[in-house]
Structure formats: C-alpha cells, structure tokens
Amino acid sequence: MKILAFAASSSRQSINKTFATYAANLVEGAEVEVLDINDFEIPLFSEDREKELGKPALAQAFYDKISEADALVISFAEHNGSYTAAYKNLFDWTSRIDMKVYQGKPALLLATSPGPGGAKSVLGAATTSAPYFAADVKASISLPSFYDNFDVATQSIKDDAIATELAVAAKALKG
Template identity: 40%
Template sequence: MRYILAFAGSNSSVSINYQLVKYTSSLINGHEVRLRDMANYPFPMYSEDVEKESGFSNSLVEFKNEIRNAIGLIISVNEHNSYPSAYFKNVIDWLSRLDSQFLVDKKILLMSTSNGGRGAKGALEDAEKMLTRFKGEVVETFSLSKYGENFDEEKGITNSDFAKIHADKVASFVKSISLI
C-alpha cells in the first residue's frame, strides 16, 4: 500500500513545525501516514569532500526511498532569519545529489509555522521554489502565524479561521493524491 510521508524541515527535538505535521497527519483518513521526526536524522553538512570521502549514508538512501515510494508528502518548514533552516536546505542538497529526480510527480502539502506574525512565510515561499525545482508538485500551502497563541498540542489549531483554512487545504491535498 502506498503511503503519505510526513516530516518537518527541522531537526529540533522541540520543533513546532513537527507538532503541526503530527497534528495534520492525525487528520488524514483513508491513507497510511508515516510520520518521521527529523531529529533522528543527523546528516552531516553537505560538501563535495564529504560526498567523495563517505558517499551517501544508509539513512539518506532509506529516506530517499521513503520519499520515492510515498504517494504524497506533508512537510512543514521552519524559518531562520526569513529563510528555511540550514538543516532543511542541507537535506535537500543531499537528496538532490543522491537522485536529482527524488521529487518527480510527488504531490506535496507544504506548511510552515512560527511564533511570529508572518508564520514563517518567507521560508515557505523559498521551500516551495526548492521543491518545485526538483519537480515536486506543491498542491497546497498553509502558514500558521503566532503558533503559541493559535495551537495547542492536544487540541491542534485553536483559532477557528486558521482551523478552517487548514482543513480545506488538507482536504484538497488528500483529494489530489486520491486521484492517482
């Protein structure tokens, strides 16, 4: 059975973007969702020297295969100084070196959240450009601003306006992968 792979672009053990991905995954019905905590995937900083000396780690190859075998992806990117984190960029760098076609025809629900008023929209926009460059299809995007005010780890999105928008985006994403 094909599945949806869900993860955050953060390797923090207290990632709010992981919490958003986890919550979003709990809303998916009719599809298996494999949730990955990227804090368990410590990839070295990409460089040609490291690639030549060490090649590709087993965990990178396994992660790439999980992406390839998924029917769709749910990703939430964190923001550092208005851009996706160095960790997320590094993961994309490694994956693209291993297989430049790693996202071909992959349907993606791309999200972001932060405690600020923009909800990591800068990172979201840049991540969308990165993912589509490798032929991923970003079906929907969602940004949750003021995470601390609008999200509860037990209840999920507490702001009714954001909750409605999020639910609509999730439904649209699920519909897009159901057509495959």
C-alpha cells in the first residue's frame, strides 16, 4: 500500500507535516511518500491566468502524485480559520484538471496548531468539502496544542486517547 502524506501548509517547519508523516507511518507495511507543497508552487489562480497558462505542469504533477497513491493523509494548517493560501491555490489549479481531485482515495484528514483550537475550523471545512472532490474520508482528527500533545524528540503522541484514535483511523485507510 502506498500512502501519500502532506501538510496543507507552506511552512518549512510545518507541525502539520510532522503530524501527517507520523500518522501515515502508523499504517503497518505501507510505503509512505511525504510531499512538500512548496515543490508545487504556481501563480495565483484566476480564469485570466488559466487562459494564459493553461494547466500548469506542477498542478498536473500534484494530481499525478495523488493518482499514484492508494490512500492520503493530509494535515491542514489553519490561517485565519481557513485553508492556507498556498494549499488553496494548488487545490484550485488541480481542480481545473479534474474536479475529483482526491480521485476516490481513502483519506485521513488531520489538523493541528500550537493552540488549543487544534485548527478545528479548517478541518471542519475540509472534512465537509472533501467528499465533493472525491475523497473517501475515513476519519478526521484534530490535535490541539501540538507542543503539549506531541513529543518531537520521540515522534509520538503524548495523549493516549488521541494516540488510540489516530491508530484506529490509520488502520481504516487499509479498508
């Protein structure tokens, strides 16, 4: 099984990338590929730019990475209660290739933040909208107060209830 994991964040030190990588590696026997969406940076989407540029090769490359995966683990950073501009832009361009961006793949949707809200607003939006874009959402989990609940040194979840919930969700990706 091949899992594609990434953070919907352009931060080079993304805690969401750490969280997505951790969760993806909970799937026993899976091959995990971790993407950095910075590798898919393209101009801001607009209909005018689309007429000018067509479908950018990097949007197609992102879509192809999803195609090659058996399952997805995405952790959403939250900017002002919503998606990061970097992810939303990449998603918008990719949706012009195919509205079924997630291609029917089983998906584990995550979010975390340094604060107690755990990026629940963006996770709620993602969980609600993802099925419209052909994601088979198996679970969505928020990790509040990342630095209190994730041990960076040991790469583990400190809260037993969240760790158990995440392990169960990761198993669900296998079907």
